[in-house]
Amino acid sequence: MTLAQFSSVIMDMDGVIWRGDTFLPGALEWFDWLRNHQVPFVLATNNSSKTPQDYVSKLTKMEVSGIEPWQIITSGTTTADTLKRRYAPGTPIHVLGGDGLRAVVTDAGFVVADDAMVVVVGLDPQLTYQKLKTATLLLRRGADYIASNVDRTLPTLEGLTPGAGSIVAALSAASDREPEIMGKPYPAMYETALSRLGTQARETLMIGDRLDTDIAGAYALGMQTVLVLSGVATRDDVNTSRLQPTVVFEDLAGLVQSLGHR
Numbered sequence: 001m002t003l004a005q006f007s008s009v010i011m012d013m014d015g016v017i018w019r020g021d022t023f024l025p026g027a028l029e030w031f032d033w034l035r036n037h038q039v040p041f042v043l044a045t046n047n048s049s050k051t052p053q054d055y056v057s058k059l060t061k062m063e064v065s066g067i068e069p070w071q072i073i074t075s076g077t078t079t080a081d082t083l084k085r086r087y088a089p090g091t092p093i094h095v096l097g098g099d100g101l102r103a104v105v106t107d108a109g110f111v112v113a114d115d116a117m118v119v120v121v122g123l124d125p126q127l128t129y130q131k132l133k134t135a136t137l138l139l140r141r142g143a144d145y146i147a148s149n150v151d152r153t154l155p156t157l158e159g160l161t162p163g164a165g166s167i168v169a170a171l172s173a174a175s176d177r178e179p180e181i182m183g184k185p186y187p188a189m190y191e192t193a194l195s196r197l198g199t200q201a202r203e204t205l206m207i208g209d210r211l212d213t214d215i216a217g218a219y220a221l222g223m224q225t226v227l228v229l230s231g232v233a234t235r236d237d238v239n240t241s242r243l244q245p246t247v248v249f250e251d252l253a254g255l256v257q258s259l260g261h262r
């Protein structure tokens with residue numbers, strides 16, 4: 001398969017453009033390609049622990065300038081957009097999550113509170129039994145239940161550590177409830193991205209390193225997909241997967257090379 005024309009791009013960050021604080025091969029060339037061809041793009045991550053401004057600052061420090069906060073979509077900002085559509089400003093929201101998630105909920109005009117009829121869950125590196133208990137009791141009283149994402153693990157230098165999905169699993173077990181999920185592969189984040197880009201799914205390209213999230217969600221909405229093997233998915237994963245991306249490259253350098261003639 002080869003890629004057809006596309007008029008905008010959504011791309012994941014970890015495992016696609018960088019790992020930790022190091023750009024992966026082709027990342028800078030890819031940003032240049034997008035600029036030279038005036039293709040609008042957004043960066044979309046399931047990680048809710050950092051704010052869009054944090055990512056803009058990190059990119060600027062790494063010498064990629066000109067990225068604006070609207071171009072950064074996290075499962076946290078998607079959660080905030082959903083909250084804004086549903087609840088009046090000032091509504092109390094209970095957050096079981098990190099500082100980034102708390103910040104986007106507050107910035108969206110809500111009041112983070114212990115007692116609330118909406119519970120928002122993300123990765124909380126300071127998780128305690130008491131926090132699980134508080135959220136459980138709210139859910140058992142019928143509070144709305146929204147999860148920023150359900151990635152069970154988080155790749156770190158030490159290995160795979162518990163992700164937001166592991167905390168959601170504990171809370172779901174304790175409350176006998178299932179959350180509405182904002183992150184990839186569920187549609188909310190892609191829909192936010194498409195509305196910011198102003199393009200339709202079929203003319204939009206999704207680039208990711210995970211088949212089960214990045215690629216699965218984009219495929220379901222009818223986007224063209226690029227899987228890069230510079231992150232989580234391996235060639236073996238592709239060979240044994242029923243879900244096939246439109247194209248597969250080792251990294252973004254391969255993508256830039258394939259598009260070079262356009």
Ligand SMILES: [Mg+2]
Pocket residue numbers: 012013014015016208209210231
């Ligand atoms: Mg990734």
